[in-house]
Amino acid sequence: MLSDADVDNKIPTQGLRYADASDSEYYILLTKDKKPICRTRCLNPPEHLPHHWNVNDIVPTSKIILDGMSHCFLSPAPECSRDHNEWRRFLIYLQGRDMVAIAKFKFWEFYILPPDQNSNFTNIRVAYKMEKTRNASNGRGHGESGRSCQVVRPTATKANINDSPTLPVNIVKETVSRENACIQARVSDTSEDNFSPVLKFSPVVGDRLSSESTIETCSRPEPRAVKQAGPLEKNFVRADPSYLQTLGQAHSGWIFGAIAELVDNSRDAKATKLEISIESIYFKKAGKDIPMLSIIDDGHGMTHQDVVRMTYFGHKQPDADDPNRIGRFGVGFKTGAMRLGKDALVLTQTADSRSIAFLSQSLNQGKDNLEIPIVSYYRKGQFMELDTVVQSEATAKYNLKSIKEFSPFNKYLIGEKAGLFQDKCTGTQIYIWNLDQWGSNYCLEWDNGLNGGSSFHQGDILIRSRRIRSRPGQISQKVPLDYSLRSYLEVIFLVPRMKIYVQGSLVRSRPLAKSLNKTCVETGIIMGKSAHLTLGRCQLEWEQMNCGIFLYWHGRLIEAYKRVGGMIHNGDTGRGVIGVIDDEGNGLVWVHNNKQGFLDCEPYARLEEWLGKVADEYWDNKFDSLNVNVILLVKNEIFCAADWAFISTAVKDGALYKPDQEWVQCNKCRKWRMLDPGFDTKSLPVEWFCYMKPFEGLCDLPEQKVDAGVVTVSAKRTGYDSRENSLPFEGIATIKVEDMSSDSIGLSRMAEDSSPLKRIRRGLPRACKKV
Secondary structure, eight states, rough: OOHHHHHHHHSSSSOOOOOOTSSOOOOEEEEETTEEEEEESSSSSTTTTEEEEEEEEEEEEGGGOOOTTTEEEEEOSSSSSHHHHHHHHHHHHHHTTEEHHHHHEESSSEEEEEOTTOOOOEEEEEEEETTTTHHHSSSSSSSSOOOOEEEOOOSOOHHHHHOOOTHHHHHHHHHHHHHHHHHHHHHHHHOEEEEEEOOOOOOTTTOEEEEEEEEEEEEEEESSOOOOSSSSSOOOOOOHHHHHHHHHHGTTOOOOHHHHHHHHHHHHTTTSSEEEEEEEEEETTTTEEEEEEEEEEEEEOHHHHHHHTTTOOOOOOOOOOOOTTTOSSOOOHHHHHHHHEEEEEEEEEEEEEEEEEEETTTTTTTTTSOOOOOOEEEETEEEEOOOTTTHHHHHHHHHHHHHHHHSOOOOOHHHOOOOGGGOOOOOOOEEEEEEETTTTTTSSSEEOOOOOOOOSSSEEEETTTTOOOOOOOOOSSOOOOGHHHHHHHSSSSSSOSSEEEETTTTOOOOOGGOOOOOEEEEEEETTTEEEEEEEEEOHHHHHHHHOEEEEEEEEEEEEEEEOOOOGGTOTTTTHHHHHHHEEOOOHHHHHHHTSSSSSOSSHHHHHHHHHHHHHHHHHHTTTSOOOOOEEEETTTTTESSSSHHHHHOOOOHHOOOSSSSSSEEETTTOOOOETTTTTOOOGGEEETOOOSTTTTOTTSOOOOOOOOOOOOOOOSOOTTTOOSSSSOOOOOOOOOOOSSSSOOOOOOOOOOOOOOEOSSSOOOOOOOOOO
């Protein structure tokens, strides 16, 4: 059987090899898509016959006109039983469908005709033709040099010209020198620039170098010969394997953007469960255990046609803007997988099929064109059989061999992973190895957390550098979303529905719009399109000194902590204030193909301006205006406080900010249910269902929504004991607290009516208890 190396050796890289009349035998390697069919012998070969024929196309016999063509015959010369079988299968295919196989070269076209019904497949007739441009340009198209030569055949020889009394001596010498230059240029096969004459010696088609001299004079480009009519030729783009590395650079700034691309695909596939983990696996080629990233979902899977389309470098964008779909550009899988590692394997299954695809830089190293092996199966009862409708058995075996050679997946591991689909379950599994490196280690580091599903220390995947992403006005150095995959996935979707597991532990989604205090919804019109912004204060973000707007697109987070308005110029302005806005498919703004930013256009600039204005007004109205004058006396020292929240921090168990509404998500229907005011969220189990307290309802009930302007405030802070004393903000009151640790602290509050004051130092109080 021919190996890949043998095939490559038989396929010329610098030019075709031709047979001469002196060759004793004319052996021809017949291939299809660079995969060997059989070695053959040509019985009556024409001159300059190539030794390798690659079948470019197979068309019906009715579309080919064979009048006036010459013929030769091919007989099989197999080197093994495999060649013999492939030869018969190839000819049976042509015979059964009455098709003609076409092999094209620079100046040759061969038409392998279907055998007769009673043929024993030993001698197959081949029609062929040779283009005249081969002799007219000696292997070059007339458009290469920019000039063309007109052939003049004088009746005199070179000696007659020199002896001619009618020609001046200088013209004769110039003519002879040009003729010699033509011959020399033909032998050296070099092309001059566009400003030099191109001189070539060109014999007539089929003739050898005759004794009769041929002198060429140069002129402007003119067609030398018209190509004969034949099958339509098209120019297709070749992709160098290095382009895979170029694709990965789309997420060079933030590696979690690559993981987000794969998460988006799972959401578009209507998956309800997604598992992301990194585990070690033995790789025989490397001789050691290597880390492998796996992303497994239970979506609807992909058919063979879907997998082939997935390997395309982009596809046509849909005309309609579907707000429930994130994928638009057709490059997410390639850019995401190639940023995370050098090699990726996709195992996908639908109700009726299963496919394996291998996108690999290791496999394509040193090759001229990109190869992506794909193997597909179809369901036959309880088993999966090789689908020979979309691929030949030989192609499938070749692709499986490549996968096993350049990946950790052997037939046992592939069977083990396919077993995760169980009976007739659907879904997609993506495995990525040769992960991107950070120095001598990997860019990602992973922690499996504590055993037993502890909520105290859960598993996570982290960026090793722990660097904070650059944002205008950013002062906080604690932004877990930038380097913790668990924190990022908590807020990646505006309305989380899919259960996501990282390193085996469930990610507790955090819908930002439902977890804010002093919530306010603002609506505006930007260039004729509506925009809805939800603003509020988040206790967790206040403690981490973060603020900004979270911009979603089709329900997917694009930009986080985007500072607008006064937030850009003052670190304390807007501290803890979070805004949430989503482009609900109205086409207000458009995203980059890496989905980590918006296009810089007029609508986006207008949106930024409107967000800054609304955020500044919200800050001034809700937090920056004081209605009381407070004096705090602690250990005989006097302090000025902004409001009662500052004083209450002196009391360890004081009740502080909490969301206007608290929500919990059902682990079955994935709907969000509003909790009763005052309900202790710490009493909820890890996996909560609608039939449990305090909802005690059915999953069929619709999800609750809060009307605009309606705010529900809990009677007491969740998890804390509130003080019996009320906190008056008007009039005069004195409050004493003496039960704080060993030291007794006396608190005196004197407030009197006065006009609203403006706080000199912008920002919320610097002391606050954690929620």
